[in-house]
Amino acid sequence: MTSEANKQALSVETLLTHLGREPDDQFGFVNTPVYRGSTVLFKTLDDIESQQQRFLYGRAGNPTTEGVETIVTALEGAYRTRLVPSGLAAITIAILSCVEAGDEILVTDSAYEPGRKFADGFLARMGVTTRYYDPRIGAGLAELITPRTKAVLAESPGSLTFEIQDIPALAEVTRKAGIKLLVDNSWASPLFLRPLSLGADIVIHAGTKMFVGHSDAFAGTISTTKESWAAVEATRGALGFFTSGDEAYLVARGLRTLAIRMKEHERRTLEIASWLETQPEVSKVYHPALPSHPDHALFKRDFSGSGSLFSFTLKPAPRASVAAFIDHLSLFTMGYSWGGYESLCTPITPGRIRTAVKWTEEGNMFRLHIGLEGVDDLKADLAAAIERYARAR
Ligand SMILES: *Cc1c(COP(=O)(O)O)cnc(C)c1O
Numbered sequence: 001m002t003s004e005a006n007k008q009a010l011s012v013e014t015l016l017t018h019l020g021r022e023p024d025d026q027f028g029f030v031n032t033p034v035y036r037g038s039t040v041l042f043k044t045l046d047d048i049e050s051q052q053q054r055f056l057y058g059r060a061g062n063p064t065t066e067g068v069e070t071i072v073t074a075l076e077g078a079y080r081t082r083l084v085p086s087g088l089a090a091i092t093i094a095i096l097s098c099v100e101a102g103d104e105i106l107v108t109d110s111a112y113e114p115g116r117k118f119a120d121g122f123l124a125r126m127g128v129t130t131r132y133y134d135p136r137i138g139a140g141l142a143e144l145i146t147p148r149t150k151a152v153l154a155e156s157p158g159s160l161t162f163e164i165q166d167i168p169a170l171a172e173v174t175r176k177a178g179i180k181l182l183v184d185n186s187w188a189s190p191l192f193l194r195p196l197s198l199g200a201d202i203v204i205h206a207g208t209k210m211f212v213g214h215s216d217a218f219a220g221t222i223s224t225t226k227e228s229w230a231a232v233e234a235t236r237g238a239l240g241f242f243t244s245g246d247e248a249y250l251v252a253r254g255l256r257t258l259a260i261r262m263k264e265h266e267r268r269t270l271e272i273a274s275w276l277e278t279q280p281e282v283s284k285v286y287h288p289a290l291p292s293h294p295d296h297a298l299f300k301r302d303f304s305g306s307g308s309l310f311s312f313t314l315k316p317a318p319r320a321s322v323a324a325f326i327d328h329l330s331l332f333t334m335g336y337s338w339g340g341y342e343s344l345c346t347p348i349t350p351g352r353i354r355t356a357v358k359w360t361e362e363g364n365m366f367r368l369h370i371g372l373e374g375v376d377d378l379k380a381d382l383a384a385a386i387e388r389y390a391r392a393r
Helices: 004-009 012-018 045-050 063-076 087-096 113-125 138-144 167-177 226-239 245-255 258-277 296-302 319-327 375-391
Strands: 080-084 104-108 129-133 149-155 180-184 202-206 220-224 282-286 309-314 344-348 364-369
Touching: 012 063, 012 258, 063 080, 063 220, 063 245, 080 087, 080 226, 087 113, 087 149, 087 180, 087 202, 087 220, 087 226, 104 113, 113 129, 129 138, 138 167, 149 167, 167 180, 220 226, 258 282, 258 309, 258 375, 319 344, 319 364, 319 375
Parallel strands: 104 129, 104 149, 149 180, 180 202
Antiparallel strands: 080 220, 202 220, 282 309, 309 364, 344 364
């Protein structure tokens, strides 16, 4: 995997299996091992003065973290990628790389909630204001931009409510305004959406989710165009963020099987989402790959596949019904995060955090991550839960 030309022609599956490891540097062992290290040694005065060594100090990375960065850079078609300690760190570093006191950012109303908390709390204290916009705003974003606006954060689809954002339209607005478009691409993974090719400047991943794939490590990645790289790397460096070789090893291990996992998650998820749509107790399923979804046309235009995460609403019923639904699931378990091999079901209330567009949907909403269990077993678990829900009403 050395020639650039070769890299261009290869499929994502091949990139995932062959990039980011150099057996010749590891005594022939297939995988780059966990590098643990702060100090990197120099041999001569020339060496330390010229700073030309591949690694200078552990905080800026080691062969294990660099392997992950190489893979994600290729998948996203980026200039470079930085591995950071969590998806939230990827969001905060990327935003901080764009702003100074007095600036403003625009954030989609569908954004991941801890990112909103960072903007409303930390950024506000730093003198940066945040306005939230309708995820379906598209080219209308232009009307919100002021001379103080420096960055726009998109998340497509929103990871609770699954609106698809018109990334090319947003990118045209941000390019004309000379400001940055940041996209959280955790849901689709670079397998199914490549925001940089649609005009975005910075792509963020919660590597904790699909990249790791086994619910056992935290990581985030920030991939950028050439123009956006220096500010991101300077911000990360100034804040002292570092990802350990132990975590990086688990990300690399997960990435090796990302392509086949994504396809299996997609297949099961579509089967369950379309089955849920036929259930009388279900009032709505929010999954952009379903033809019933209001953004389905946009989804088909920009995405080449879909993720494991979606939501649905059950017809109105009191809390006892929600408890009857969720407390006795036998395969779906309840907890934060997603992307692992195990299925998850959590109750959600998006109305609580929205500010730009009121969330007015009635009923009780749940978010599912469809894991790698047998799809009929998962359906049976949900069918029994829906029955309990109706009976408890
Ligand atoms: C989980 C998540 C994050 C944050 O990732 P962490 O690794 O948990 O910090 C960011 N964006 C989305 C869409 C997520 O689902």
